[in-house]
Amino acid sequence: MIELKAVSKVYGKKKNTFSALRDVSVIIPDGASVAVVGKSGSGKSTMMHIMSGLDHATSGQVVIDGDDIVTFKPRKVDKFRSETMSFIFQSFFVQGNESCYNNVxxxxxxxxxxxxxxxxxIERALAAVxxxxxxxSRARDLSGGxxxxxxxxxxIVNDPxxxxxxxxxxxxxxxxxxAIEKLLFEYxxxxxxxxxxxxxxxxxxNKCDxxxxxxxxQIASINTRQEITNQTQPLTTRPLSRGKVML
Amino acid sequence: MRAIDVMRRAARNLRQAKGRTILTSLAIGVGAFTLTLSLAAGEGAREYADNLLKNNIDPQALFIVKDKSVTSTDAGNGIREYSDDLSSTSAASGRGVAIQTMTNDDIVKLRSRNDLSQVIPIYSLTAKYVVFAGNSKKYYTPLTYYDATTVSDVVAGSLPSLGNQINDNEILVPEQYLETLSLSAQDLVGKTVTITVSQSVATPSQDEIQQAFLNGGNTAVEELVKPKTKDFTYTVRAILKKPTLAIASNPRLHVSTNAAAELYSYSTKGSSNEDKFIGVTALAKGDPTKAKDDIQNSLGYSVQTAKDAQGLLFTFVNILQGIVAGFAGLALIASVFGIINTQYISVLERTSQIGLMKALGMRRRDIAKLFRYEAGWIGFLGGLVGVGLALLLGFLANPWITKTLDLSGQSLLVFVWWQILVLIVSLVIVAIIAGWFPARKAARLDPIEALRTE
Structure with a gap:
């Protein structure tokens, strides 16, 4: 389970500060699929970075399976990340000159x-996709998909x-x-x-739980699948500055 | 990340940037090439010098002089207190300064010692001219005396067994003279050689001139001040083969030590150099170093052993090698900046990749290690290229150098495997140090910023 407790993130110092996240709290149960939605600059990427330990919260706690990763030393965070989580980016970030095997x-x-x-x-992961x-083959010879x-x-090779x-x-x-979405939800x-x-x-x-x-x-709203699928009108949101939702 | 994985990934990264890797490696290769050659040349020169001494100097040989300045590299300031045994003959000292010479008393003292044998004064011999039978021309040739302690080869005639002198009426002619004399070696053996020696004339006093005038008029005075000469005739015993490993490259006529004494005695008679010698050569009966110390302590003379001569030659070789290595070092320093530049560019190009690696949990130290290992690989490749080219050059050029310099089979470039190994390891270390700053930059990159880089 991932739990964000009153997480804030402020960039800059003194007069030039910018609050990317303000008092965000959310609980994500194990095995859930969660979509973090918002406009550009809303703070969704910052939230992901803080949840994954890539960035540090200015205040608050990020508790994953009972451990507050904010208190971890950099080395422990790295180890934790390498064993627990993984990433997929819009720009793929594959190493073009390396073979697919070596990328994985x-x-x-x-x-x-x-x-x-x-x-x-590696063979199992490649077969899965x-x-x-x-x-x-070299990664640069592959199509975008x-x-x-x-x-x-x-x-997924490391079963995160x-x-x-x-x-x-x-x-x-x-x-x-x-096809990519299908692979992600399958996993x-x-x-x-x-x-x-x-x-x-x-x-x-809409495909997420x-x-x-x-x-x-700030968290504007948190919707579960049930709320999403039951809607007849365009998705309504309920304001939740300190929202906590358990599925 | 395991070191082996970092190393393999670093090697793959370099393979993917072949052009840049090769060019940067070549830069370090230039330094490696020069260093390998300078090491090989130094080793070859030392080996050559070693063989040279073994072939030319008896390990028991001692060179004894009274004046320490003869064996010292310090030329002094030119002024010194006068004493009767000072000789200002520049030809004798070869320095053009006054030196303290040995007298017959000194020779006697040395000959009476139990730890020395074959004490022979150093005669500085100069012939006015030489005439070879069968050739009407007069020649100038350098003269020396036969060293019975070293092995010499002949092309015609024969030599006495090792340790024995030639007869006093015999002379040895070097092979190199044959072409000028237009004679074959066989033809020259048994023929006579006449050496004409001038006698130094002391300036006659007024009383001597008056006495000569009273006795014989102007003719007698002219006779008194006229330089005297004397002919000494010898028979050619053998023609000396050109030595393959010779310290002195100029060929000379060789007479016996007794004949040399006679020639020296005549040429210096009446001059300030009469019965004075720069020093002596001798053979130590036991340990040469012990004999050297004993002579220095008891008589205050300056003594050089064969080992000291070797040391001097080696010092010269080392200095030359150091100069070449210095230039190679400069080339290496330049290549270090090449590595730093290449690695900085690499960090910039792979910023997003670094971001990804950090996101996947790669530790800062492992990222730094990756870039340091890449630099190390560049150093290793540069070392291999430089050493490889130097070995190839050595393989191709050694026969030519040996032939051109007439080294009789001795290679000038001698490669020592452990030196090459140490060189390559050192280059890897230098390259890793050069890669330190770019590696640190990579390690310190903010993963989020890095991932935003396209």
Missing amino acids: SLPLEIARVPLRRRKAM GLEEKKR QKQRLAIARA KILFADEPTGNLDSVTGE NKKQGATLIVVTHDEDLA MQVHIKDG
Whole structure:
């Protein structure tokens, strides 16, 4: 379970300060798929960065499975991240000159997974995204959709409990985007991993168990799937400055 | 991340930027090439010098002089207190300054010592001219005396067994003279050689001139002030083969030590150098170093052993090697900046990749290690390229150098495997140090900022 308790993030010093997040609290149960929705600059990416330990909260707590990662030393946060979570980005961030195999191998190397176990894990991840035939191909020779599938293979190779996806379909056409979405939700359901998607895409957000709407650094609303599917009118939101929702 | 994974990933990263890697490696390769060659040349020169001394100087040989300035590299300030045994003969000292010479008393003292044998004064011999039988021309040639303690080869005639002198009426001619004399070696053996020696004339006093005039008029006075000469005739015993490893490259006529004494005695008679010698050569009966210390302590003479001569030569070689290595060091410093520049560019180009690695939990120190290892690989490749080229050059050029410099099979470039190994390891370390700052920059990148970089 991921729990954000009164998390605030302020950038800058003295007069030049900017509050990216203000007193945000939310509980995300294990295995949920969550869409973090909001306009550009609303603070959704900052929220993801703080949840993943990539950024530090100015105040508040980020409790994952009972541990407040804000109190962790950098080395412990790195280790925690390498063993617990993974990322998918809009820009794929695959290493073009490396083979697909070596791209997927990176998280295993970082997590110091023994060499003898790696091959099977990499092949399984590539097979899960349908790239088993491409394992010796260079990443730069893949299409955009294949690159994102490769990024997913890299993200899931280590069986992370939490998967962060930052605009995963933002650079893809709708057909390819849907295939990527399918892969993400498949992983979420089959592995029971928590999927946190930062997106502008309403269709993608509607497929998630829960939607967290961010506006001006605050939680504007939190909607569960039930609320989303029962709606007949356009999605209404209820203001929740300190919202907590359990599914 | 395990070191082996970092190392493999670093190697792959370099392979992906082949052009840049090769160019940066070449920069360090230039330094490696020069250093390898300077090490090889130094080793070759030392080996050559070692062989040279073994072939030319008896390990028991001692060079004994009274004046320490002869064996010292310090030329002094030119002024010194006068004494009767000072000789100002520049030809004798080769320095053009007054030196304290040995007298017959000194020679006797040294010959009476139990730890020395074959004490021979150093005769500075100068012939006015030399005439070879069968050739009407007069020649100037340098003269010396035969060293019975070293092995010499002949192209014609024969030499006495090692340790024995040639006869006093015999002379040895170097092979190199044959072409000028238009004679074959066989033809020259048995022929006579006449050496004409001038006698230094002391300026006659007024009384001597008056006495000569009274006795024989102007003719007698002219005879008194006229330089005297004397012919000494010898028979060619053998033609000396050109030594393959010779310290002194100029060939000389060799007479026996007794004949040398006679020639020296005649040429210096009446001059300030009469019965004076720069020093002596001798053979130590036991440990040369012990004999050297004993002589220095008891007589206050300056003594050089064969080992000291070797040390002097090695110092010279080391200085030359140091100069070349200095230039190679400059090349290496330049290449270090090349590595720093390349790695900084690499960090900039791979900012988003660094961000991803950090997001996936790669530690700062592992990211720094990745860039340091990349720099280390560049150093290693540069070292291999430089050393490889130097080895290739050595392989191709050694036979030519040996032939051109007439080193008789001795290679000038001698490669020592452990030196090459140390060099490559050092280059890797230097490269890693050069990669330190770019690596630190990479490690300190903010992952969020890095991920925003396209």
